[in-house]
Amino acid sequence: MDWNRKSWKKVDQGRLEREDFDAGPTNLDEIEPGLWIGNLTAATDLEELAKIHCNYILTVDSCPLPRNISLLPGIKTMFIQVTDMNKEDLLSHFESAFEFIEEARENGVVLVHCYFGVSRSSTIVIAYLMKKFKISYDEAFERAKSKRKFVSPNAGFESQLRLYEKMGFTIDKTFLHYRLFKLNVAAAKVMQVKILPIEHMDVVKDDPALITVKPDPLVYRCIKCRRVVACVSNLLPHVRGRRMSWKKLEPSDSQEFCTLIYFIEPIAWMKSAMHSEQGKLNCPKCNSKLGSFSWTMGCQCPCGSKVSPAFYLVPSKVEWSNFVKNVQVTL
Structure with missing residues (x-):
């Protein structure tokens, strides 16, 4: 050095x-x-x-x-x-x-x-x-x-x-391992300065509820108020029992992907994730708890897979939907 x-x-x-x-x-x-x-x-x-x-x-x-x-x-x-x-x-x-x-x-x-x-x-x-x-x-x-x-x-x-x-x-930029790589780079900076620096805000994805041009038709909604909180394209799929890493480039059988926890990319509605190292993820509309996040400690899925940094939704708190309106009220 x-x-x-x-x-x-x-x-x-x-x-x-x-x-x-x-x-x-x-x-x-x-x-x-x-x-x-x-x-x-x-x-x-x-x-x-x-x-x-x-x-x-x-x-x-x-x-x-x-x-x-x-x-x-x-x-x-x-x-x-x-x-x-x-x-x-x-x-x-x-x-x-x-x-x-x-x-x-x-x-x-x-x-x-x-x-x-x-x-x-x-x-x-x-x-x-x-x-x-x-x-x-x-x-x-x-x-x-x-x-x-x-x-x-x-x-x-x-x-x-x-x-x-x-x-x-x-x-x-859509390649899974590249997305994981960028998240790891951002997490290293969060460890240093305790917030997400502006130069790494590109890892934060647009709020799917506010996208009106070619919105993703496959979404996850808050089960309580049905507010759209994530797209299927925001998912970071993990294999049962295997640590998620951008450095491991071997292909995996999609049938092995775990659904006990939905790990996703940080999304614009997750305001607390931009200003702290870890915390809860609450629905931006009804404030119901949907999951948690941690830039530094990560999270271990019940299947044994360790993911870090981690932003996750609890499956029982959200529902999958194959239809999204062009415009949705989110206030």
């Missing part, structure tokens, strides 16, 4: 920038024509940048490049702010990084770097190779490793790359 920086300063609305650093001697390798991986020192070595004719730099680090590099004429930069931690979300940046690298290779040479040029930069380049050549994670890893011995994504990034492969080298 990158904890040996000597000093920092805050600039540009809280972003961090180095005043000095020590990432070791210049170190970089060409993975594909016009595509290099290197460390921070390489990205700030003007002589080396000129030597490889670099005119694009993609920084994957905790803070951006020094201004004497980022403001150089003739060099286009991109900054992805992540630390080298297993729970960091690098997957969400794969598509924009791919587009940047494609543009760079069409117009010159790109250096992708992190602090040491080992984990984060390698992850971005491996994702690029997977999408570019439609190859598996293992193939892309070996392809990059054959050109740079330091290539080594951390365990969390490797799992994200395998998920990217499973989604067909794109971001499929």
Whole structure:
């Protein structure tokens, strides 16, 4: 991890920038024509940048490049702010990084770097190779490793790359394991700051009772007042006795799915879930208790399956319906 920086300063609305650093001697390798991986020192070595004719730099680090590099004429930069931690979300940046690298290779040479040029930069380049050549994670890893011995994504990034492969080298927001991944990333932030940060509000789904354009016809209603509280598409199905994890990508027989508890995604009507770590889920119309949630502790289903984070409805408190009106009064 990158904890040996000597000093920092805050600039540009809280972003961090180095005043000095020590990432070791210049170190970089060409993975594909016009595509290099290197460390921070390489990205700030003007002589080396000129030597490889670099005119694009993609920084994957905790803070951006020094201004004497980022403001150089003739060099286009991109900054992805992540630390080298297993729970960091690098997957969400794969598509924009791919587009940047494609543009760079069409117009010159790109250096992708992190602090040491080992984990984060390698992850971005491996994702690029997977999408570019439609190859598996293992193939892309070996392809990059054959050109740079330091290539080594951390365990969390490797799992994200395998998920990217499973989604067909794109971001499929409807894919179950991607939805679970995003929830886990959000939960890690909730553990730190005790509320759901605004940058992770994308995990909260629209209130199905307020959707008037192409509403999901398969819904769950409060059994007391019949207010729509969830769509079938909000369900996070789990297998009996098996821990739910976004990292386990093996397919399961749908007949094994448990219905003792309905685990769902957080939905906009769950106001308390945005401002606390755990609590009850009450019907937004009649206030009847429907279930509970926990970002940090999760929940264990009676079948033995552990789900974390967990947002669940008790089956006896809701009823399934195959019809929903275009407009429903929810006050």
